[in-house]
Structure formats: structure tokens, C-alpha cells
Amino acid sequence: MDQDRSKINSVIKKIWVGLGLFVALVIFYLFYLSLSGLPTFDELENPKYDFASQILSSNNSTLGRLYIENRVPVTYEQLSPFVVQALLATEDVRFYKHSGVDAEAVARVVAKTLVLANKSAGGGSTITQQLAKLLYSDRDFSNMGTIRKNFALVNIKLKEWITAIKLERSYTKEEIIAMYLNKFNFIYGAYGIEAASETYFSKGNKELNESEAAVLVGMLKNPSLYNPVRRKEQAINRRNTVLRRMVTNGALDAKKAEKLIEKPIELKFKPKSHIEGDATYFRMEVGKEVASIIKHNDLQKSDGSLYDIYRDGLKIYTSIDVEMQKIAEATMLKHMKSVQNNYWREWKGKDPWKYNTDAKQLAIRENTMKNLVRSSDRYITMRQNDFEPDLEGMMRKFPSINFTDIEFDIWSAAEKDGLEKVAKKYKITDDQERIYAKIMDDPDYKIALAKWQKFRNDVRTSFGKNIK
Secondary structure, eight states: OHHHHHHHHHHHHHHHHHHHHHHHHHHHHHHHHHTSSOOOHHHHHSOOOOBOEEEEOTTSOEEEEEOSSEEOOOOGGGSOHHHHHHHHHHHOTTGGGSSSSOHHHHHHHHIIIIISOOTTSOOOOOHHHHHHHHHHOOOOOTTOOHHHHHHHHHHHHHHHHHHHHHHHHHSOHHHHHHHHHHHOBOSTTEESHHHHHHHHHSSOGGGOOHHHHHHHHHHTTOTTTTOTTTOHHHHHHHHHHHHHHHHHTTSSOHHHHHHHHHSOOOOOOOOOOTTOSSOHHHHHHHHHHHHHHHHHTTOBOTTSOBOOTTTBOOEEEOOOOHHHHHHHHHHHHHTHHHHHHHHHHHHTTSOTTTTTOOHHHHHHHHHHHHHHHHTSHHHHHHIIIIIGGGGHHHHHHOTTOOOOHHHHHHHHHHHHHOHHHHHHHTTOOHHHHHHHHHHHTSTTHHHHHHHHHHHHHHHHHHHTSOOO
8 A cells, every 4th residue: 555655656756847847948948039039128129110201281281101111100099999999809809918928818729729639720829929920020931841840830939929928018008009000011012000091991090980990900810811802702701700709899789790791891992102192293302302301411310320211200391282282283284285285296106115215214114114004093903803813722822922013023034034033133032032932833833924924915905005
């Protein structure tokens, strides 16, 4: 009897020792991760964003923007309550109860994945973890085997947990929500919730209704898959999921949700560009003038670098009267007929895109024409109807790629000159080059590229015809 009890005690002791060693190992590993490859405190306090600079008229209305990424920062107070409610209900219902990592959600995912073998159990990521991933995480698993990929994924996930906890210590909950919504890329050149609202619904985020807010929040899961412009059915299903979760979370009345679910998505889609808005020439000259002022006066940020009009979210106040400018532009349009007649007297029978030019200037003109064509409503409609439906299979295989025109230009050039040479020309990162190489090895890639070439020929034919 004493011998049996002694054996039991010995086993229990070994279990406790093993458990203690495991816990110590986990703590040591987390400490090691916290010292390797994670953002510093300064980086957490100053995350990298590219904010558009706004050019304002004499009455403080926005004439236009200068940007690399069309992103307009908004504070938590400037966010639509519908957007915040949809975000919390869909992405993180326990957001105000955890400190960056939701232990309850993680335990639920582990149980469903390991015990119930449910592969669709999700990742249990909090909003703070998703922000950490957007700001600091690098998830390139190309050329990795299954075991190595799984190990790398666990490693990255743990780093994101640590970063998320650090973010929670550096910012308030409201600041984290605003940072996440400001950072996310909603595609079509819309960076952040404000630019997304303007691009998809032609209004500020504060003016969004419940359905519109649900559409944009639904895109946070995968903006390409739930793209309301070219994947309407998937976008509607995702929007409806968000609305139902808002009901479950007490943020939306059930009867109102059902009425919204029955309605289609009513887009007012208008991608933004530098050439839109009032006083376009004036704005270009203002940009040059401000850049010159910054350089000659050595206007520096706190880190010692000069302000950048395309990245630092400056507000540029001008004396131009926007109403008078509109009148002037309307008057100009009235006189376009006589201007056109003067043009024909000088240019009739000549091609202005090729006349009196050398090879370098010709390339510039051709590139300008290509960009003008691609930004036109006719081109966008043709692409959506005649080409994008053929990309469904490739989009499912590579959900992180948006399959934009520039990517097909890169692949077309790579077929001729090789990906490595083209990557240098377009300044593509090594990670992006690896992803492109993987796509180019896919059996469906050649089919997609051939359809792209056919679409380009159709565009040339269409735009070669005279229309009113």
C-alpha cells in the first residue's frame, strides 16, 4: 500500500516538474521573442502611416489632396458609431474586456481546432492583434514546407500577441480602434475608413448608414474577396453577416436589420485621383510651391527629416475662392467650342501624342494616355464586365493579390525580360517578387495572362472608335 502511494506521489511529482519546466520554457521563449524582431517602444509610439495632405480653399473646404496613399486620418470621435458598432460586433465582441489577447477566444479556437478538428474555427484574433499585424507583421510563407510554415506561423502569432499587449499599454482602446480603421487598405487606392467611405459611397464615414458601414467592416476580413464592386454576391452575404452580428450584440434592431438585409448594396463608386476636383492646375502648382518652401526653409519633423507633402498629412491653406473658381471653370467650358476650332486649325491631321517628339517624350506621352484610359469610366466598366469574371479562380488561390493593371503590366514585362530585371525596374520588394514568382508558376496564370492580352486588344479597339 505504501509502495503504491509512493509510486503515485512520484508520478504526480514528475507531472508537476514537467509542467513547471514547460511553463518556464514558454516564459523564456516569450521573453526571447520580446527581444528579437519586435517593434521598439519608439516604433509603437510612432507607427508608420502615409497620410494625404489636404489643400484647403479660403472657406476651409477641401480643394483636393496630394498623396502616395489616399489616407485621411480620423480620430475616434470622428468615426461613425455604426462603423464602430459593426467592427466590435464582427471582429472583437470582448474588445473592452481583454488586454490585447483574448484568452477565452484563443481557448475556444484551440478546442475547436484540436479537439473537434474544425479547420474553420478562425484565429481568435483581437482588433489589437489585427492592428499589430497591419503595422509590424511580415507573413511571407513562400517556398516553405508544411512543417516550417506551421512553425513560422506560430512564431509570428506569438510575436503579434506580444506586440498587441504592448500596443494596449501605449494607447487607449479608442485610439486602437481609430488606428486600425485608419491603417486598413480597402483597395482601389482607398486607405483608411474615410477614403473608403468616399470611394465606395461618395460620402464621409460619419454619414454612413448601418448597411454601408456593414459593407466596409465586412471588407476587413478580405477586401478582395468581399469587394462590393466586382464580387457583389459575396459582399452582400458578408454585409448581412455583419448586420446579424450587430443584432446579436445589441447594436441593431432585428426588424431594421431584416429590412436592410433584403436590400441590395447601393454603391456610389468613384475612385479618387489627383486630377479630380476643383482647380487641378492650381493644386499642382501649390504642391510644387509648398515642397520648395519646405526644402528652402529646412522645415523638419521631430526625427530630423523634412516634411513630405505626399506622406505627412499636411493641411495647406490657400486664398483661392472655390465658388469663384467653379464659375471660372464653368465659363471656360462655354468657350471650349471656339477653343476646339482654334485647335483644329493648328493640329488637324496630326497626332498630338506623336507629333514633334523624341523617343523619351513619346514614352511619357504614351504612359500618360494609358493612365487616362485606365482611369476612365468606360475602361473600369469594361474591366469589370469583360475581364474580372475570368479571375475568380486566381483570386481564390491568391487572396492577398488584388490583380490590378500594374500587376499584369509587370507580369507581361516579366515574360519578355524576366521577373528579376522587371522587379528592379518597378522597385518590387523581395517578398513581393517571391509571391509573383509563385503566381507565374501556377497553371492558371498563362490562361489569365492570355485573357489579359485579349482584354487589352478589346480596349484598344473600343478606344480607337470615335464617340460623342
